[in-house]
Amino acid sequence: MPISNKTGVPRKDPRYMVVYLKELKHWAIDKLGRKCSECGLVSEYDCVYDFHHEGEDSWSKGHYQQSASTKRTKELIKWKKANSIPTDCKLICSNCHRIKHHGN
Numbered sequence: 001m002p003i004s005n006k007t008g009v010p011r012k013d014p015r016y017m018v019v020y021l022k023e024l025k026h027w028a029i030d031k032l033g034r035k036c037s038e039c040g041l042v043s044e045y046d047c048v049y050d051f052h053h054e055g056e057d058s059w060s061k062g063h064y065q066q067s068a069s070t071k072r073t074k075e076l077i078k079w080k081k082a083n084s085i086p087t088d089c090k091l092i093c094s095n096c097h098r099i100k101h102h103g104n
């Protein structure tokens with residue numbers, strides 16, 4: 001069953017997936033409380049947030065794999081369908097995410 005979206009962009013439009021993914025990310029950020037779990041940053045801008053899996057290091061779970069964006073897309077769609085986000089996934093701001101993966 002296809003997920004309905006509120007974008008108003010037709011499925012055949014090349015912008016569809018981009019707009020749809022932004023909508024999914026917005027949903028996930030709100031569901032996770034719109035607050036960085038590390039530093040507490042709260043922002044109205046979705047682009048400052050990343051999703052971090054606890055226990056994930058820089059070389060695992062696709063961060064440096066070519067398929068990382070595809071993996072994230074599938075993950076977001078799965079979360080939305082289930083209306084649930086795994087508890088090991090934390091909302092984190094991009095600065096804290098970089099520090100977690102590349103600190104020092």
Ligand SMILES: [Zn+2]
Pocket residue numbers: 036037038039040041092093094095096097
């Ligand atoms: Zn942060």
